Amino acid sequence: MKFDVISTAGEIKEERLAGRTSIVLDILRATSTIVTALACGCREVAPVETVAEALAILEQRPDVILGGERERLLIPGFHLGNSPLEYMQEKVEGKIVVLTTTNGTRAISRAAAGSGPVLIGSLLNAKAVAREALNTGLDIVLICAGTRGEFSLEDTAAAGIIIKELHNLTKSILPGSDLAVAARRLGEVYAHNPMQALYDSLHGQKLARMGLAADMEWCARLNYYDLVPVCRGGAITVK
Amino acid sequence: MKFDVISTAGEIKEERLAGRTSIVLDILRATSTIVTALACGCREVAPVETVAEALAILEQRPDVILGGERERLLIPGFHLGNSPLEYMQEKVEGKIVVLTTTNGTRAISRAAAGSGPVLIGSLLNAKAVAREALNTGLDIVLICAGTRGEFSLEDTAAAGIIIKELHNLTKSILPGSDLAVAARRLGEVYAHNPMQALYDSLHGQKLARMGLAADMEWCARLNYYDLVPVCRGGAITVK
Structure with missing residues (x-):
């Protein structure tokens, strides 16, 4: 059995995913937020690539919650940002969250275009996602979302911790x-x-300067949840 | 002052080099070979990208030595391969070596297309090349040649050792x-x-299986030489 690492969403190619299990990582903060939301009782997370797609879904289904960020900031018309601390039980229990972020949801969408299982990883569920990936019996690809098409230290370090x-x-x-x-x-x-x-990481340093150190502390909680989100048919749910 | 790392020759872009000092690294084995040849009295190394270019130079100047590899093997019609151990004093003293390798000479040529100084680095001259790069007073870019367009562990680790x-x-x-x-x-x-x-590294494991462990031991000699090759106008000489 083999494991591999892809360092940015832009490098995802279907042939590198075929017959393999993907673990998608965007530690600051999309996949940490997805894991947190589902652990807090959210029914489903629907990752979308554009703000327009998210708003169109809201128009058809006014009960969904829109979450995400652009340039690390809340998107006008959205209910929630990209901080995992916003996705607690009182906000998300039983709800569908439509999420769009700069790097993470793009990486998930691209991974989902492959044929193999797509798991959502983070430090919060490192051990659980490692176990579940091994259970598939397939080779494993750890997909780092990266930051604006560049290698991201926090995603690669998290990939390494999951490899451990x-x-x-x-x-x-x-x-x-x-x-x-x-x-x-x-x-x-x-x-x-x-x-x-x-x-x-440079991205972490920017978040710290924006006063988001509490987010970072949350995202760094290793093995806080024993839970593995799976992306199937455009929806992320708990396995 | 800043330092940056480029992980493959393919990612070299002129704007990332402008006004900066480059250190090109192809540890297994091109830049280790260049450093060794110049330390052993070679007058100049001329990096070229193709076998045809090298053969054309030999036709015009029969006194040059052709060196290099394709698929890690000696090229027909060439005098020397890509092993630093072949580039000892009795072979190279006072000579011009025309060198073409799969990854390393391509990285050097691309780095030389930028406007800043281009230094040749290896583990053999890590401290010397670090000192010389600092002496330029410019920001520093460590350029890893990579292996067939992929991230190379030995080049990136050597970049890290030079950063140290x-x-x-x-x-x-x-x-x-x-x-x-x-x-x-x-x-x-x-x-x-x-x-x-x-x-x-996967490349190192391949060399070891080919019986080239002695090359690897040579290339791993940290700070064995106090010498900095510089590439100017298509020629690499000792500064």
Whole structure:
């Protein structure tokens, strides 16, 4: 069994996903938010790529909640931003959340265009998503959303921490590329202190300057949830 | 002052090089070979991208030595391969070497298309190239040649080890991207044992299977030479 890492949404190609299980990672903050929302009783998250798509869904189904960000900020006409702390039980229980973010939802949509299972990963559910990915019996691709098409430290470090969880569960999984080896090494560096990876990243430093350190602390809670969101037919639900 | 990392020759863009000093790295084996040849008295290395270019130069100047590889193997009609151990004094002293390799010479040519100084780096001259790059007073871009357009562990780890040398010389140099931070972390992981980075890389594992472990041991000799090759006007000479 092999594991590989893709470093940005732009590098996702269907042939790299065929017959493999994908784990999509956008630690700051889309996939952390999705995991949190579903853990807090949200019925379904529908990832969409554009603001227009989200608004069109609201017009047809006024009971949905629109969430997301552009340039890290709330989108006009939306109910919620992209902070996981906004997606607590009182806001999302039993609801459908339509989510659009700069990097994360794009990576999910592109991963979903492949033929294999698509799991949503984060530090919050690192161990659970590793276990579930192994259960599929397929090779595993960790897809880092990246930041504006660039390599993202927090996503790659989280991929490495999930690789460490994979190795805790089985010794018979091997890296399929040098980037996979590098991610594993970064996982070893940051596993004892995932928050450091967030603060080492340029995106994390921007969020901290915007007063969003509480979001970062939330996103860095390793294995806080034992839950694996799965994306099927355009909808993300708990397996 | 900032430092940045480019992970493959394909990602080199002129605007990322403008006004900056480049350090080109192809640890296995092109830049290690260039450093070794010049340390052994070679007068000049001329990097070219194609076999045809190299053969055309030989026709005009029968005194040059042709070196390089395709698919890690000697090229028909060439004098030397891509092993640094072939470029010792008795073969190269006073000579011009025309070199073409799959990844390394392409990265050098593309870096040379930019406006800034282009230095040739390796583990063999990590400290020397770090010092020389700082002396230019410009921001620094570490250019990893990569392997067939993919991220290469040994090049990125070497970039990280050179970044560690930069930090030993000055505290006032900051990462310009998350990839630069990741490389720095990998440099910390591998600095005490650069050979491990070579063996962790898929390219290194292939060389080892081809019986080229002695090459790898040579390429992993950290700070063996105090020498900085510079590429100017299509020729690489010692500064």
